[in-house]
Amino acid sequence: MMRRPVDTGDPDRLYTVTGGRSRAEDSFDLVTLVVSEREPTAGMQSEHVRILELCRHPTALVEIAADLRLPITVVRILLGDLLATGSITARHPRAAPSVASLPESALLQEVLHGLRNL
Numbered sequence: 136m137m138r139r140p141v142d143t144g145d146p147d148r149l150y151t152v153t154g155g156r157s158r159a160e161d162s163f164d165l166v167t168l169v170v171s172e173r174e175p176t177a178g179m180q181s182e183h184v185r186i187l188e189l190c191r192h193p194t195a196l197v198e199i200a201a202d203l204r205l206p207i208t209v210v211r212i213l214l215g216d217l218l219a220t221g222s223i224t225a226r227h228p229r230a231a232p233s234v235a236s237l238p239e240s241a242l243l244q245e246v247l248h249g250l251r252n253l
Contacts, residue, residue: 163211168193168226182213183222190223 163169170193175184182203189199200210217223 163196163214163225164228165197166228167196169196169199169214170224172224173222183217186213186217187222193226
């Protein structure tokens with residue numbers, strides 16, 4: 136099966152969307168949950184408006200990128216803009232302090248078995 140290349144969009148459009156920036160100020164993980172803190176305002180960039188609409192409920196960065204059909208890097212830049220203005224909040228995933236603090240695999244197997252029986 137042949138894989139289709141990822142559509143990264145028209146370079147001119149992406150340049151316009153990001154204002155020529157190629158790096159985000161804040162580092163958003165792919166699974167960072169984003170939540171809108173306010174409604175879109177008149178004159179706001181259309182991509183920012185769409186993000187605020189999408190994120191009325193917690194939404195992962197990867198889902199936002201898929202819905203907007205924009206590269207992750209571009210979405211990170213747009214989210215940085217919204218975060219700087221207080222328009223969104225971002226809930227970054229928490230890493231386990233150590234491997235020892237992770238649940239035992241036997242416990243996870245029991246949970247999975249229980250879920251399958253529901």
